[in-house]
Amino acid sequence: MMQAIFIYLATVCVVCAVLTVSLRQPVYNVMALLTMFFHVAGLYVLLNAEFLAVVQIIVYAGAILVLYLFVLMLLNLRSESRHLHRQWPFAVLILGSVAAMLVGAMQAGGFGLPTGEAPAQVIQAVGNTESIGLTLYTDYLLPFELASLVLLVAMIGAIVLTKKELIQDHGEEQS
Amino acid sequence: MTTDFVPTDYLPVLIFFVIAGAFGFVTILLGKLVRPRAPYREKLLPYECGAPPISDARQPFPMRYYIIAMLFVLFDIEAVFMYPWAVVFNKIGVYGLVEMVLFITVLLIGYVYAWGKGALEWD
Numbered sequence: 001m002m003q004a005i006f007i008y009l010a011t012v013c014v015v016c017a018v019l020t021v022s023l024r025q026p027v028y029n030v031m032a033l034l035t036m037f038f039h040v041a042g043l044y045v046l047l048n049a050e051f052l053a054v055v056q057i058i059v060y061a062g063a064i065l066v067l068y069l070f071v072l073m074l075l076n077l078r079s080e081s082r083h084l085h086r087q088w089p090f091a092v093l094i095l096g097s098v099a100a101m102l103v104g105a106m107q108a109g110g111f112g113l114p115t116g117e118a119p120a121q122v123i124q125a126v127g128n129t130e131s132i133g134l135t136l137y138t139d140y141l142l143p144f145e146l147a148s149l150v151l152l153v154a155m156i157g158a159i160v161l162t163k164k165e166l167i168q169d170h171g172e173e174q175s
Numbered sequence: 176m177t178t179d180f181v182p183t184d185y186l187p188v189l190i191f192f193v194i195a196g197a198f199g200f201v202t203i204l205l206g207k208l209v210r211p212r213a214p215y216r217e218k219l220l221p222y223e224c225g226a227p228p229i230s231d232a233r234q235p236f237p238m239r240y241y242i243i244a245m246l247f248v249l250f251d252i253e254a255v256f257m258y259p260w261a262v263v264f265n266k267i268g269v270y271g272l273v274e275m276v277l278f279i280t281v282l283l284i285g286y287v288y289a290w291g292k293g294a295l296e297w298d
Binding site: 002005045046048050051054055058059062063064066067069070071073074075127129130132133134136137138141144145147148149151152154155156158159162163 | 181182185189235236238240241242243244245246247248249251252253254255256258259260262263266267270271274277278279281282284285286288289292294
């Protein structure tokens with residue numbers, strides 16, 4: 001049963017990932033991406049990472065997808081007529097080497113063994129969100145606080161990059 | 176694949192998704208089988224409350240939407256950090272409160288900056 005669910009989720013993930021880069025209507029690409037995000041969330045549930053699954057849906061399927069849609073509308077893309085980008089040989093080369101690396105890593109082993117301080121049983125006993133909270137807010141305090149700085153930089157960066165446009169919009173509407 | 180963990184709690188969720196998907200599929204399929212099919216040009220136009228469509232729907236959106244979406248992503252991530260914090264708050268106590276206040280203060284600087292620069296204005 002678990003195997004069947006995993007195969008379903010993994011297949012849909014791969015198919016949707018391919019559709020995301022190959023469909024010609026930009027909005028369809030985003031919808032394929034959305035489907036992929038949801039199925040990745042399903043994979044996280046299978047991996048006993050429930051909190052991550054919910055975050056995947058809230059942040060990726062919720063916020064980041066909205067951002068992608070807005071960027072899409074901002075750019076005013078027409079449907080793509082050319083199917084393959086000019087740089088596709090490079091893309092194939094890079095993708096091939098990454099895939100070879102992953103297969104190599106999997107052959108070397110290490111998968112499927114309970115590793116680290118908190119294997120699945122321990123996490124299950126405490127509760128998924130709770131164990132993340134306890135670890136994040138005690139052992140990984142500095143990275144957590146640094147994350148706020150990273151978010152701040154992203155926020156200011158986005159505003160600085162679009163500031164000219166914001167002022168322009170404002171001026172046009174006033175005049 | 177070795178799975179020592181079977182998420183049995185999620186079986187209702189799975190059943191829910193299967194029923195929801197099947198419901199959508201079956202109703203659309205039934206509708207397609209049952210309904211009469213008599214299309215004409217006006218019927219196939221995009222529906223805009225009865226008025227004939229004027230132009231292409233694909234028009235560039237103002238930059239404002241981008242900045243709002245970007246700010247939404249960032250504050251969404253901030254909110255995500257709060258869920259595990261709220262769950263373990265009883266265990267970590269005041270220490271946790273100070274951490275979270277620091278975290279939010281840093282983001283508040285960004286919020287004030289965004290506000291000051293007029294990124295939140297929509298006129």
